[in-house]
Amino acid sequence: xxxxxxxxxxxxxxxxxxxxxxxxxxxxxxxxxxxxxxxxxxxxxxxxxxxxxxxxxxxxxxxxxxxxxxxxxxxxxxxxxxxxxxxxxxxxxxxxxxxxxxxxxxxxxxxxxxxxxxxxxxxxxxxxxxxxxxxxxxxxxxxxxxxxxxxxxxxxxxxxxxxxxxxxxxxxxxxxxxxxxxxxxxxxxxxxxxxxxxxxxxxxxxxxxxxxxxxxxxxxxxxxxxxxxxxxxxxxxxxxxxxxxxxxxxxxxxxxxxxxxxxxxxxxxxxxxxxxxxxxxxxxxxxxxxxxxxxxxxxxxxxxxxxxxxxxxxxxxxxxxxxxxxxxxxxxxxxxxxxxxxxxxxxxxxxx
Numbered sequence: 001x002x003x004x005x006x007x008x009x010x011x012x013x014x015x016x017x018x019x020x021x022x023x024x025x026x027x028x029x030x031x032x033x034x035x036x037x038x039x040x041x042x043x044x045x046x047x048x049x050x051x052x053x054x055x056x057x058x059x060x061x062x063x064x065x066x067x068x069x070x071x072x073x074x075x076x077x078x079x080x081x082x083x084x085x086x087x088x089x090x091x092x093x094x095x096x097x098x099x100x101x102x103x104x105x106x107x108x109x110x111x112x113x114x115x116x117x118x119x120x121x122x123x124x125x126x127x128x129x130x131x132x133x134x135x136x137x138x139x140x141x142x143x144x145x146x147x148x149x150x151x152x153x154x155x156x157x158x159x160x161x162x163x164x165x166x167x168x169x170x171x172x173x174x175x176x177x178x179x180x181x182x183x184x185x186x187x188x189x190x191x192x193x194x195x196x197x198x199x200x201x202x203x204x205x206x207x208x209x210x211x212x213x214x215x216x217x218x219x220x221x222x223x224x225x226x227x228x229x230x231x232x233x234x235x236x237x238x239x240x241x242x243x244x245x246x247x248x249x250x251x252x253x254x255x256x257x258x259x260x261x262x263x264x265x266x267x268x269x270x271x272x273x274x275x276x277x278x279x280x281x282x283x284x285x286x287x288x289x290x291x292x293x294x295x296x297x298x299x300x301x302x303x304x305x306x307x308x309x310x311x312x313x314x315x316x317x318x319x320x321x322x323x324x325x326x327x328x329x330x331x332x333x334x335x336x337x338x339x340x341x342x343x344x345x346x347x348x349x350x351x352x
Contacts, residue, residue, distance in 0.1 A: 010178040011035045011125040012160070013116055016078060017214050018046075018066025020207045021131030021163060024198050026074055028162040029129055032179050036129070038078040039119060040067040041112050043087045044243045046214045066214070073204075083115065084240050091217070092236045102223040103215060105137060106145055113153035120158070127158040127173045133195075134164045134188045143167070163187045163195075216247060225251055228352045232256060232296070241275070245295075248272065251352035252309065258296025259352065260306055262313055277329060282307055285335070286323035287316035303328075304336060311340035 014026045016038035029036050071078035090111050094104030116128045134143045150159045157172040166186035174181040187194045216222040225246040230236045248268050253259035263269035269291045279293040292310040311322040317340045327333045
């Protein structure tokens with residue numbers, strides 16, 4: 001009788017951002033008959049699922065959650081995990097500091113790989129994969145930082161980076177023969193040509209903009225708004241609604257103790273409707289108008305001044321009189337007839 005040894009299918013958990021790199025890294029493992037399931041960590045700071053889904057100015061662009069879409073294309077299960085509260089300390093007190101803006105990229109990578117390691121152990125998976133490429137991002141993907149992520153996260157050599165594995169020491173999955181190192185890759189640097197070629201080879205034509213990144217903390221305009229929020233409140237804390245609203249509308253701060261959030265188009269106005277009962281808000285009922293929220297404690301006189309500012313952004317901006325409907329969570333609804341501020345009176349330094 002011939003005895004056979006049963007081959008155990010190995011299981012990997014993949015960090016799925018929704019971008020091309022994590023998609024290709026996962027595909028590389030699927031092609032080696034590894035069972036892969038994805039993890040996507042919800043921090044509140046990702047473009048996908050909020051900004052791209054809210055605004056109507058790019059109607060030709062599909063409105064989708066990129067991570068879910070990638071998982072669907074690959075045919076794998078995706079687990080979306082809310083880490084909003086746990087992630088706060090990473091944003092506020094990063095051990096390794098920020099990148100160019102408020103992006104704590106190295107701390108973020110360590111944190112997320114640690115979360116993946118814990119999930120791996122709890123669910124009896126064998127190793128972790130990411131779409132990292134050496135030299136692609138200046139803060140978190142330099143070669144000298146790769147071992148730091150593996151060690152500080154506790155993943156150690158169960159962390160495999162298929163797209164640049166040949167530029168690194170062999171990991172446990174490679175040494176044990178769970179994956180074939182010869183079928184892994186040696187991508188490096190900021191050029192995406194190897195990824196584009198690999199995508200074309202696999203017939204992948206539709207993917208999220210690879211160089212744009214998902215996290216708004218890398219965006220100078222967004223981080224300016226977050227700094228402004230912290231300065232106005234006198235501390236570096238935030239709630240989920242705070243960081244989502246920073247993605248939406250014009251932010252105008254006429255005084256230190258309050259600001260206006262003014263919708264820029266229909267999609268944003270519709271989204272801001274969901275906050276009408278939490279903030280004093282206003283819009284014109286005499287002219288086509290955006291919806292505006294007031295964030296901060298304001299007097300009746302300041303509300304009237306805000307109405308003149310908002311009237312400037314209505315179709316009645318050149319009219320002598322615009323009727324604004326104002327709603328306050330504490331005092332109810334009323335109307336106010338105002339003369340819009342002149343364009344030169346809406347000061348550039350007010351814009352956050």
